[in-house]
Amino acid sequence: xxxxxxxxxxLDKGVVWVEIDNPPANAISDALxxxxxxxxxxxxxxxxxxxxxxxxxxxxxxxxxxxxKMMTQNASKYAGQGGAIRDAASRMQxxxxxxAKFPRPVIAAIHGHALGGGCELALAxxxxxxxxxxxxxxxxxxxxxxxAGGTQRMTLLLGRAKATELIFFAKxxxxxxxxxxxxxTKAVEPEQLxxxxxxxxxxxxxRAVFAMGLxxxxxxxxxxxxxxxxxxxxxxxxxxxxxxxxxxxxxFLQKRPAKFLKDAAAKA
Ligand code: COA
Numbered sequence: 001x002x003x004x005x006x007x008x009x010x011l012d013k014g015v016v017w018v019e020i021d022n023p024p025a026n027a028i029s030d031a032l033x034x035x036x037x038x039x040x041x042x043x044x045x046x047x048x049x050x051x052x053x054x055x056x057x058x059x060x061x062x063x064x065x066x067x068x069k070m071m072t073q074n075a076s077k078y079a080g081q082g083g084a085i086r087d088a089a090s091r092m093q094x095x096x097x098x099x100a101k102f103p104r105p106v107i108a109a110i111h112g113h114a115l116g117g118g119c120e121l122a123l124a125x126x127x128x129x130x131x132x133x134x135x136x137x138x139x140x141x142x143x144x145x146x147x148a149g150g151t152q153r154m155t156l157l158l159g160r161a162k163a164t165e166l167i168f169f170a171k172x173x174x175x176x177x178x179x180x181x182x183x184x185t186k187a188v189e190p191e192q193l194x195x196x197x198x199x200x201x202x203x204x205x206x207r208a209v210f211a212m213g214l215x216x217x218x219x220x221x222x223x224x225x226x227x228x229x230x231x232x233x234x235x236x237x238x239x240x241x242x243x244x245x246x247x248x249x250x251x252f253l254q255k256r257p258a259k260f261l262k263d264a265a266a267k268a
Pocket of ligand 1: 024061066067068070113116117138139142144252253
């Protein structure tokens with residue numbers, strides 16, 4: 001199959017290197033969500049694909065999160081249509097959940113910024129290697145909440161206190177900071193990222209990858225996420241009712257600080 005936003009490389013030992021290539025910002029558009037969905041179906045059926053690596057073709061960014069330009073267009077397009085924003089966001093959440101449930105190991109190779117949905121995609125992977133840029137759930141700085149599994153997976157990975165701090169303050173962490181708190185598996189040098197991730201993937205591939213998939217499924221059963229993901233999707237949509245995304249996203253696109261306090265005072 002061919003994909004408009006993904007580049008696929010089949011390497012030795014059943015390792016599949018996938019680069020997300022969605023210029024200009026490597027943001028998550030509808031086309032990228034559709035491509036990821038189709039790729040997961042292709043690779044799930046192909047048992048020779050033993051380890052999946054998600055990387056990026058963008059020079060500075062792993063994934064810049066949800067496409068904010070598309071989101072503002074959709075918000076006005078969907079205005080007054082109950083549930084439409086939630087449905088659009090839920091598709092991204094569902095596809096990231098497929099990444100998390102992929103029945104063999106998945107590794108994120110992060111060479112640049114992994115923000116918002118980019119961080120959520122990385123959180124859906126089993127391992128995260130990072131060589132540059134920043135990582136974090138930045139949605140609250142835009143008046144949104146993480147809507148593609150981030151509220152659930154960040155909390156599960158790091159605990160409620162640390163997740164609260166990172167999500168409320170929309171922190172962007174360096175690879176060293178992310179490694180120190182266990183958000184990433186390993187910080188590596190930029191020129192070694194590809195080599196190191198492929199060597200790690202090969203060492204996984206030489207082991208019993210189907211057993212790993214079944215172990216993953218059993219570990220996921222310890223804390224089923226279905227209810228949390230539903231609440232997250234509903235609350236993602238509810239943020240639009242607060243008026244905060246209107247200010248937060250506009251401020252980002254206009255390259256100025258957001259003025260939430262002024263906005264709240266004006267509404268009071
Ligand atoms: N959606 C849509 N467009 C985006 C985007 C996104 N998530 N992230 C960046 N862009 C656009 C910018 O608006 C800018 O467009 P312009 O050239 O028309 O002004 C272009 O991509 C380059 O971004 P810029 O910020 O100028 O580049 P940078 O190299 O200085 O920074 C990032 C790159 C990714 C660190 C920065 O753009 C950023 O913080 N993006 C937002 C990330 C985020 O919070 N995502 C969560 C979304 S829910």
